[in-house]
Amino acid sequence: MGLDSQTPCYEIDSSEVDMEESKLIGEGAYGEVYLVKWRGTEVAAKTIRSSISSIEIVKKAFLKELALWQKLRHPNIVQFLGVLKNPDRLIFITEYLRNGSLYDILRKKGRLDQQTAVAYALDIARGMNYLHQHKPHAIIHRDLTPRNVLQDEAGHLKVTDFGLSKISQKRDNGYKMTGGTGSYRYMAPEVYRRESYGKSIDVFSFALIVHEMFQGGPSNNAETGEQVADKRAYEDSRPSLSSYIYPDPIKMQASPRMLAQEPRLQTDIRRNNRTAGDDPTGSAI
Ligand SMILES: Nc1ncnc2c1ncn2[C@@H]1O[C@H](COP(=O)(O)OP(=O)(O)O)[C@@H](O)[C@H]1O
Numbered sequence: 001m002g003l004d005s006q007t008p009c010y011e012i013d014s015s016e017v018d019m020e021e022s023k024l025i026g027e028g029a030y031g032e033v034y035l036v037k038w039r040g041t042e043v044a045a046k047t048i049r050s051s052i053s054s055i056e057i058v059k060k061a062f063l064k065e066l067a068l069w070q071k072l073r074h075p076n077i078v079q080f081l082g083v084l085k086n087p088d089r090l091i092f093i094t095e096y097l098r099n100g101s102l103y104d105i106l107r108k109k110g111r112l113d114q115q116t117a118v119a120y121a122l123d124i125a126r127g128m129n130y131l132h133q134h135k136p137h138a139i140i141h142r143d144l145t146p147r148n149v150l151q152d153e154a155g156h157l158k159v160t161d162f163g164l165s166k167i168s169q170k171r172d173n174g175y176k177m178t179g180g181t182g183s184y185r186y187m188a189p190e191v192y193r194r195e196s197y198g199k200s201i202d203v204f205s206f207a208l209i210v211h212e213m214f215q216g217g218p219s220n221n222a223e224t225g226e227q228v229a230d231k232r233a234y235e236d237s238r239p240s241l242s243s244y245i246y247p248d249p250i251k252m253q254a255s256p257r258m259l260a261q262e263p264r265l266q267t268d269i270r271r272n273n274r275t276a277g278d279d280p281t282g283s284a285i
């Protein structure tokens, strides 16, 4: 499929990328991601699966992702580089992140040490803050999951995959948007319930990822993502917190307010403290 005539400088001539010499590095909803060389440099190529590439709605979604992604520039956002001028396929070229996704890292390592978990959390938070502070309108990612966070060679994390992202139409949190989209396991209750929602849905997903980094996970792994989302939306179910795992600054920030709001948490904390033999005051999260 050709791009319209307005498509500017980020078009890359297909002769500069050897798609035959490619290595499959990831698979997602609409297609595959390959490691390819562009003028001798390793980059990632995100493509639509050829069996569905002619479906109008798929093409539209891909073009929407392109329109949004090409505007983004931040050290913690995977850098969009261009789009391949290809007569029959749309292909995005982005920077290649050699260390793979946070999902792969967590699967390999399980729980992370405090220092690493905090550093990773800050990387993701900075990328997400850039999206949420985007001008003139905030961008809501809507599918923040460990699979959509990648790591570069230096160990820094970057947020990717803007296939479900939306530009909000108001500056504050009061806009209305509905629709059940994203990965169930990291989905905010209001999205699952198909209520109106704002950028705080990304904060919910972020908190679950942070929890997973500190505690290992994902939580409720025996259940399907949809079951987990259903319980969170309709039974107010949340992952339990083990006080001994979290660093002091987080405990101090979180404890008074959370304890006041969540009496159930106190029971969890006492139980966990007994197990961990730590913090007998129960003042930690
Ligand atoms: N730039 C990249 N560098 C390395 N791996 C990548 C890159 N982009 C994507 N991947 C891998 O491919 C997977 C799918 O890519 P993603 O952009 O999330 O597509 P989808 O929209 O299909 O989920 C990611 O989870 C990751 O494992």
Ligand SMILES: [Mg+2]
Pocket: 028, 147, 148, 161
């Ligand atoms: Mg993805």
